[in-house]
Amino acid sequence: MNAFDRVEARLERDYVGEVEIPVDKLYGVNSIRGYQNLTASSLTVAHYPEFRDAFAQCKWAAALANLDSGVLGAAQSEAIVLACKDMTEGNCDDSLIVDLLEGSGGTSTNMNFNEVIANRAQQLMGHPAGSYDIVHPNDHVNCSQSTNDVYPAALKIATYSMLGGLITQVELLAREFDRKAEQFADVLHLGRTCLQDAQPMRLGQKFSGYASLTHRxxxxxxxxxxxxxxxxxxxxAIGTGFGAPAAYRASVYQHLGDITGVEYLAPANSFDAMQNMDVFSRVSGELRTCVASLAKIASDLTLLSSGPVGGLGEIRLPEAQAGSSIMPGKVNPVLPMAMIQMSFAIIGNDVAVAQAVQYGELEINHFEPVVSSRVFDSITLLTKGIAQFREKCVAGLTADVERNKAHLTQSMAVATALVPELGYASVSKLARQSVAEGRSLLAIMEESGVMTQAEALEAIEKASRPVFDA
Structure with missing residues (x-):
């Protein structure tokens, strides 16, 4: 038995025909048409609470603005407001049945919200759902609105809300990298370029770079x-404001600010606001930049922790889980790998958003559902993924101080640090001897009486300090 196979049902009719609706559900015929024709994904418009709440908040603010404008009665406005509050508490989720990825340009989504709010308002006023004699989905809940302005508004409000949690996680990760930079401030480290030995540095300096990037x-x-x-x-519908009272716009923004606690603004040009979704190219682009940058750090951590015997092994990641079903004792860098894999998904989402923004036509963009789907997915992946990466990987990683020092002192990278003391020609000659004999440059210098290892280490320490103010 599915959601529509109920003994008790009410009937609603549209131009296609009559449909049966379970009496315990608040949706109507338009919602069912959207469900039947456009369900493709596994997520409904109620899946992301922020999106559900944003739509309810728009309808809530509209009901109050319509009351102010005299186009809605006090009893109707109050019932719609109470129904919207009920919706934000999650009490109507089982009636929000339209697919988040529906292809009707948002109309099915908007009508699903309109019908559920209208029917809940009817119930609150002591009338049966489906009669619409007191509160009608189009005439009252959707009054002074269209899908074309409410859907993108709700999309922006939901995205604004969801980004707050993501920003918090990015800032927490940045502070964790700050702590690691301080923890590893005195650890000598072999800096590498093109995966080849380069110059002496401190491990803390590397992590300060990660911190600076993440703060940015x-x-x-x-x-x-x-x-x-x-x-x-x-x-x-298209930016003219036709269908809304003259005082509606100022009033709806005032009420929306009171409801959400955020100062939302009317656009400088309504036609631009209806036609274009370039802000979501920017939002998605920042999500892509964020995950790509963190994937680079994750890749670094994978390299630096490689081993434990045959790799660099300069840092140790927390052992999260077994790494192989056949190789006993193997532990993989699963948290950095997860971050890298996440970057593939989010970069793919960004491509979808770019395509949707590009293919808006004339007065509106009717591909908003795919933007909603992909942007919400990216924010959710990043928010959860960064929290896991910080808590289970970065916070617990440690440095192998001796291995870091050994890799540096046994490498050719120390040659650069010794040039100020010995001159380029002398160091170059000793470096070629080191390569030819396969021995440490520091050992050869001490044997040659050019410089003791202690003096060489002092020069390396000096070279790995920044020459500018931090």
Whole structure:
């Protein structure tokens, strides 16, 4: 038995025909048509609470603005507001049945919300669901609105909300890298370029670079998040505002700010706001940049922890789980690998968003559902993935101090540090001898009486200190 195979049902009719609706559900005929025709993914419009709440908040603000404008009665407005509050508490989720990825340009989504809110409002006023004699989905819940301004507004509000949690996780990761930079401040480390030995440095300096990058990623997410505060509400179908009272727009933004605690703004140009979704190219681009940058760090950690015998082994990652079903004792860098894999998914999502933004046509963009689906997926993956990466990997990683020092002192990288003391020609001659004999440069210098190992280490220590203010 599926959701529609109920003995008790009410009937609703549209131009296609009559449908039966279970009496314990709040959706209507438009929701069922969207469900029947456009279900492709496994997620409904209720899957992301932030999106559900954003739609309810738009309808809530609209009901109050319509009351202010005199186009909605006090009893109707109050019932719609109470129904919207009920929805934000998750009490209507089982009636929000339309696919998040529906292909009707958002109309099925908007009508699903309109019908559920109308029917819940009817019940709150003591009337049966489906009668719509007091609160109608189109005439009252959707009053002064269209799908074309409400859907993108809800999408922006939901994205703004979801980015708050992501920004918090990025900032927490940045502070964790700060702690590691301080923890490893005195650990001598072999710097590498093109995977070849390069110059002496401190392991803490490497992690300070990771910290600086991650702080910057958080700051850029904050910047792009702020761009989401401009909404197209009040533009109705194409930006003219036709269908809404003159005072509606100012009122709806005032009420929306009171409801959400965020100051949302009307656009400078309503036609631009309806036609274009370039802000989501920017949002998705920052998500892509964030995950690509963190994947680079994850790749570094994978290399630095490689081994334990045949690799670099300069850092140790927390042992999260067994790494093989056949090789006993093998432990893999699963958390960095997960971050890298996540980057593939989010970069793919960004391509989908770019395509959707590009293919809007004339007065609106009707590919908003795929933008919702992909942006919400990227934010969710990043928020959860970064938290896991920080808590289970970065926070517990340690340095093998002696192995770091050995790799540096046995490498050709120390040659650069000795040039100021001995001159390029002398160091170059000794370096070629080191390569030819396969022996440590420091050992050859001490044997030759050029410099003791203690003096060489002092020169290396000096070379690995920054020559500029931190």
């Amino acid at each position: 990623l958080a700051a850029e997410l904050v910047n792009v998040r702020d761009k989401l505060r401009t909404l197209p509400l009040g533009g109705t």
